Amino acid sequence: MYIERTIEPTIKKISETFPVLIVTGPRQVGKTTLLTRLADPNRKIVSLDNPTIRAFARSDPEMFLQRYAPPVLIDEVQYAPELLDYIKGYVDRKKTCGDFWLTGSQTFHMMKKVTESLAGRAGIVKMQGLSNSEIRGKHFAPFQVDIPELMNRMSDTEPMNIIQIFSRIYKGAMPRLYENENVDKEQYYESYLETYISRDIKDLTQVADELSFLNFMTVVAARTATNVNYEALAGEVGVSAPTVKQWMSILVSSGLVALIPAFSNNALKRVIKAPRMYFLDTGLCSHLTRWSSAEVMERGAMDGQFFETWVVSEIYKSYINAGKNPPLYFYRDSNKKEIDLIIYQDGIVSPVEIKKGSAPKDAVKNFSVLNPIEEEAASEDVFSGTAHLKTKVGTGAVVCMPPDLIPVDRKNWYVPAWII
Secondary structure (H helix, E strand, O other): OOOOOOOHHHHHHHHOOOOHHHHHHHHOOOOHHHHHOOOOOOEHHHEEEOOOHHHHHHHHHHHHHHHOOOEEEEEHHHHHOHHHHHHHHHHHHHOOOOOOOEEEHHHHHHHHHHHHHOOOOOEEOOOOOOOHHHHHHOOOOOOOOOOHHHHHHHOOOOOOOOHHHHHHHHHHHOOHHHHHOOOOHHHHHHHHHHHHHHHOOOEEEEEEEEOHHHHHHHHHHHHEEEEOOOHHHHHHOOOHHHHHHHHHHEEEEHHOOOEOEEOOOOOOOEOOOEEEEEEEOOOHHHHOOOOOHHHHHOOOOOOOHHHHHHHHHHHHHHHHOOOOOOOOOEEEEEOOOEEEEEEEOOOEEEEEEEEEOOOOOOOHHHHHHHHHHHHHHHHHHHOOOHHHHOOEEOOOOEEEEEOOEEEEEEEEEEHHHHHO
């Protein structure tokens, strides 16, 4: 069973405007399946996962491109980086959009070579696992606190209760688990980790000890939805802080973890700058932290962390699927006042709090820390010519489990988690 992906129009647009389309992302998120489905009958499809074909590509890349002449889809291109210089030469001669479709999982290996060889010639699309809306057959625009748009979603979306939400969180976002309901989740993720570490991580000079790296992943999973503290992580894993920083960059480059930067503005004081980390696949995160079921997780000590992680990952994916860099930040200051998420675009700051309850009280109390932004803008001379550059605080949201889209006050709304 194929689940239609929201990112499809983005991929088609990139292919129509660049000679090379590169789709990157974690293993098994559906890159090859999607491109194979979108490919015309005349497009050749070849995978470098096959050791014989991989050896051919590496030993004689010029002949390889004659044998698999464009239009062509080359899967797992990172296994033969020798091809990239020849692809560059080909597209410089032909200049035909959409000639090469390339996929790759090991972005930390591949992207350096791509930027050197195919700069200006390749459109790069980052892909993640399934979004909740895709699983439910919906295709929404990137999430914004746009109340009329969210009302339209409410009328087009079946409600989900907290057990259904946590079942989705526990299962995760990998297409394979939804294409075949008989696949055992625990066995799947155990195999996933084995493949990731043995094939993607093993050859990295930054990772000398694979067991320590797996332990590091487990520690990060247990700390999902918290601020990054490299010293604390290093102490827990038993390696140095610089090593932890390198390993975190590998998880981010692999598309397994997102680091959400702190929001800063000249009008805001005492802001803590450390980023916040989130596992982007809650199924992998739940596997690493050894929860036995969705019901146990929902009643467990990490329930709030998992709910927040899931909401942030869904909002993050909504921008990735539109081919956009997620404009996401968070806020924490030295007084320990926090705002879980800030969406900042077009000069508007939209604060978002994430709570598991149905109508959490005082959920918007920390939104007031953003008031100095508007106070500074109001104090500026409107005749100075810079008023159009000022940041404004827009509508806020509390993403939680209310029965409907309900106003908290004149400027903030309770937003059901299942419509994000």
